[in-house]
Amino acid sequence: QVQLKESGPGLVQPSQTLSLTCTVSGFSLTSNSVHWVRQPPGKGLEWVGAIWSGGSTDYNSALKSRLSISRDTSKSQVFLKMNSLQTEDTAIYFCTRMQSWGQGVMVTVSS
């Protein structure tokens, strides 16, 4: 059974760094890509980036300078790090294979 579960802090101060973890089960990271998608409150979906089965990454061009996605295949975990957070980064962050999604984690950027 495929599962993805996000974890991380619910509150981040402006200008600080966000670190999220996606723990997956039921599939291998070396054979599948994992994406991050975010959704500001009451708004639509925005693709953040992805790490591919081979370990390469792609990022949303608007976020690229602040973003890093990595993984630990031995722990079946994917990591998202985004620096210089602003209030506009407040959103639910989902990790997903696109055909299956985690429950999401709400991240609020506020002092």
Place this chain on the structure above:
Amino acid sequence: DVVMTQTPVSLSVSLGGQVSISCRSSQSLVHNNGNTYLSWYLQKPGQSPQLLIYKVSNRFSGISDRFSGSGSGTDFTLKISRVEPDDLGVYYCGQGTQYPYTFGAGTKLELK
């Protein structure tokens, strides 16, 4: 970036009725490999999105045949027949042909 334009923004439907949602892309979604990576998702209130349709017209595992996708190039449609209460929510189209992956703004399906 490929811009995905969904219409309408919202739809009211009676149970048992049929609706269509349009999604247009600013560029052709035909990949160099010949595939067209256009998907449809439903996000029910308070839930994560769920995949309904992939590569234009392929229903994902467990998805009812009341959902059908069609289209080509830049113009795509999702049809839902015999609407049920569990179909209500926000529908998104998304493209994975060109990165960054982009989504439409969503169409909210409500009961009339």
